[in-house]
Amino acid sequence: MRDAVIVEAVRTPIGRRKGALIETHPVDLSAVVLQALAERSGIDLSRVDDVMWGCVGQVGEQSANVGRNAVLAAGWPESVPGTTIDRQCGSSQQALHFAAATVISGQADVVVAGGVESMSRVPMGSARNAGPGQPFGPRMRARYDDFAFNQGTGAEILARRHNLSREQLDAYSLESHRRAAQAIDDGRFVKQIAPVELSDGSTLSEDEGVRRESTLESLAGLKPAFEEGGRITAGNASQISDGAAALLVMTSDKARSLGLDPIARVHAATVVGDDPITMLGGPIPATAKVLKLAGLTLPDIGAFEVNEAFASVVGAWLDATGAPAELVNPLGGAIALGHPLGGSGARIATTLVHHLRDEGLRYGLQTMCEAGGMANATIFENLAVAS
Numbered sequence: 001m002r003d004a005v006i007v008e009a010v011r012t013p014i015g016r017r018k019g020a021l022i023e024t025h026p027v028d029l030s031a032v033v034l035q036a037l038a039e040r041s042g043i044d045l046s047r048v049d050d051v052m053w054g055c056v057g058q059v060g061e062q063s064a065n066v067g068r069n070a071v072l073a074a075g076w077p078e079s080v081p082g083t084t085i086d087r088q089c090g091s092s093q094q095a096l097h098f099a100a101a102t103v104i105s106g107q108a109d110v111v112v113a114g115g116v117e118s119m120s121r122v123p124m125g126s127a128r129n130a131g132p133g134q135p136f137g138p139r140m141r142a143r144y145d146d147f148a149f150n151q152g153t154g155a156e157i158l159a160r161r162h163n164l165s166r167e168q169l170d171a172y173s174l175e176s177h178r179r180a181a182q183a184i185d186d187g188r189f190v191k192q193i194a195p196v197e198l199s200d201g202s203t204l205s206e207d208e209g210v211r212r213e214s215t216l217e218s219l220a221g222l223k224p225a226f227e228e229g230g231r232i233t234a235g236n237a238s239q240i241s242d243g244a245a246a247l248l249v250m251t252s253d254k255a256r257s258l259g260l261d262p263i264a265r266v267h268a269a270t271v272v273g274d275d276p277i278t279m280l281g282g283p284i285p286a287t288a289k290v291l292k293l294a295g296l297t298l299p300d301i302g303a304f305e306v307n308e309a310f311a312s313v314v315g316a317w318l319d320a321t322g323a324p325a326e327l328v329n330p331l332g333g334a335i336a337l338g339h340p341l342g343g344s345g346a347r348i349a350t351t352l353v354h355h356l357r358d359e360g361l362r363y364g365l366q367t368m369c370e371a372g373g374m375a376n377a378t379i380f381e382n383l384a385v386a387s
Helices: 026-039 066-073 091-105 138-143 150-163 166-185 216-220 252-257 285-294 310-320 341-359
Strands: 005-011 050-054 082-085 110-119 239-250 265-273 303-306 362-369 374-382
Touching: 005 026, 005 166, 005 252, 005 341, 005 374, 026 066, 026 166, 026 239, 050 066, 066 082, 082 091, 082 239, 091 239, 091 252, 091 265, 091 341, 091 374, 110 341, 166 216, 216 285, 239 303, 239 341, 265 341, 285 310, 285 362, 285 374, 303 310, 303 341, 303 374, 341 362, 341 374
Parallel strands: 050 082, 050 110, 303 362
Antiparallel strands: 005 239, 005 265, 110 239, 265 374, 362 374
């Protein structure tokens, strides 16, 4: 049987909004990880059958098929095609699912999956505001009583539904920063990061978003962002960020024939639809579905990555699943590291497969909420442990 393995996974450091990466075009940011992927794997680029690239704001600098443009900017052969995928925040995780399915089906042998978002240069919501009209047509608005489909409102609904207090959300956020800072200090991200050369000749090689000085008191002083008296603030939500990530996917037979040593196997992958008003609860049913598909149970999983779009997303997921909190986002998440929308799925996958290898864990599970009430979930298997 054909399978899908990841033989290399890299990411850029994640830049703060209007931070060090503000002058780096998203096509060039994508090219950085493609070049690093090629250099670290040693793959003959003529063997790459396709590049599948996630991006949410497909307008302006991220329009006109940013995936194909990145291939050309990286100096790869013109024979390598590329396409761009939008499943909102799950775009690059979906790119990985498509890449795995493509090699398993035999339509291709070697595929790159990844994604990018430069939220400094292409602000969130740019695609929606780029032209006349709105994306939610009359029939959709009628079905949901003309609801505004606001993610912040969905985060507040989740917090109330799962009885998550403002204090709990702030405490979770502070822990995300603590874990991320510790991971940086311990060098846990060094092997996965492709440094970015900046316009002034300096190099960014470390994530910018971690707030080491954050305290519960400073978090408590922030005003609610979406509702008067609400629980969601800028401090317990993900950061607006810039970044890209990429993974090299092929069958284990192809890896063996090329003399490459896979990091992990894509053991199971799925996607679900859920309530588009709450919007952010999809990781709960996605987790149940992917575990069933894999024939595994929660205790089989050694590490979880649940995207920290908001602290309430992870809090709700923990409440519903009963997973051990210490195994969830063990190196920090998007609240501390940042959430470059279309690149986040690939960034999280990169972090997770490296963590599995570093810690000798067999299985890892990744899931993330997506606008419109969807969620992808993926289970990875560390082949070094499996064998």
